[in-house]
Amino acid sequence: MKKLILLFFVFISVTGLSQKKYTIKVNTSKSIKEVLTDLSEDLDPYNRFILDSETFTFSSNQNLSEEFFFNQSNDETTIVSVIMESAKMVYQEKGGGTDCETAQLLCDNQSFSANSNGYGTQELYGGNNGGGNRGCLKGNERQSSWYYVHIESGGNLEMTIDPNVNSDDYDFAIWGPFTDVTANDNCSPVTNPIRCSWSLYSGNTGMSSSSTDNSENQYGDKWVNDLNTSAGDVYILLIDNYSISNYGYELSWGGTAILGCTPVVLPVELTSFEGYNNGPNVLTWETASERDNDFFTIEQSIDGKDWKNIAKVNGAGTTSEVTNYTHNVYNIEQTINYYRLSQTDFNGVTTTYKTISIDNSLSQKEIVKVINLYGQEVNADYSELRIVIYSDGTTQKMMGK
Secondary structure, eight states, X not given: OOEEEOOOEEEOOTTOOOOEEEEEEEESSSOHHHHHHHHHTTSOEEEEEEOSSSEEEEEESSOOOHHHHHHTOOSSOOBOOOEEEEOOOOOOOBOSBSSGGGOEEEOSSOOEEEBOOOOOSOOOOXXXXXXXXXXXXXXXXXXXXXXXXEEEEOEXXXXXXXXXXXXXXXXXXXXXXXXXXXXXXXXXXXXXXXEEEOOSOOSOEEEETTOOOSEEOTTSOSEEEOEEEOTTOEEEEEEEETTOOOOOEEEEEEESOEEOOOOOOOSOEEEEEEEEESSSEXXXXXXXXXXXXXXXXXXXXXXXXXXXXXXXXXXXXXXXXOEEEEEEEOSOOSSEEEEEEEEEETTSOEEEEEEEEEEGGGGGSOEEEEEOTTSOBOOTTOSSOEEEEETTSOEEEEOOO
């Protein structure tokens, strides 16, 4: 039976924080990193620091007892005692996207400081070193940052992740190359990374031209081979703080490649869909970007349940520019009309967006007068924004023709 040997002391911090730091010495055939993952998976820990080949520490926001640790013993480990001391948390600004779909685009080669505190959806899956998208990474995301790296001018690309606290254990993986059009389709990644480091050692990690391996497990030296890039390549980068310490890092680049700021094209991103009665019912919508957008379909209903197609409007295909659309509906029922917008890709996939309504029952009422925003009476065909006052006291704003 393997043994996990620990000593038990309690230290009181002058700050009075309740978080506790546990130092653990291991006698086992497993690596420290594997033991730490097994032991603390359900402990809601913050810090995981690998001290040497037999010792690690971690901090938890739970008030764990010595009895709790004894209960964690199994055929692989036997817990004897625990060293505890208070741990102070330090927070920095979050860097990168919490999830791959919100990845931050890196626009230049300037170094910057950030933090990987927190994670969103767990996006790593599959077996270790095969299948899925994990590559060399084991376990889930701990404190993760996702980035898009766009190559403006090709060349070799080196990278250094320098933890603010040298005892932090940062890991990373890189997928690609993609293009600005295909990168989003691969976020989250669906294949193994082309560069990957899961070394158990703390301190700096990254890519270097002096390294020869493209991937390394927990026994690696924290450095893998650099990338040979071409103009237009887009890579997906995951930086993960295995220590869960809330301490940040500095990211810097080397080599001859130059990073650019060409945005990654997203699926059709609808930013607005609105409508108003202006004689015809005027429907307007706007997209921030489009990818493979064949056409929009407008549906109409008078009860919000039964729908009929009334128009098809061609899309812009693929663009990263803001695009505005307008469609006039002349066949109007004298009631509340509901309109629904959907979008169809070139491959036939359809997405349905929000539903809006326009109250056309007002058109059955007698118009008493029409005024402008200053309260002055104007003609019904006034070219600016006007307010129509009806016989029942209701009003309606209308845009100029």
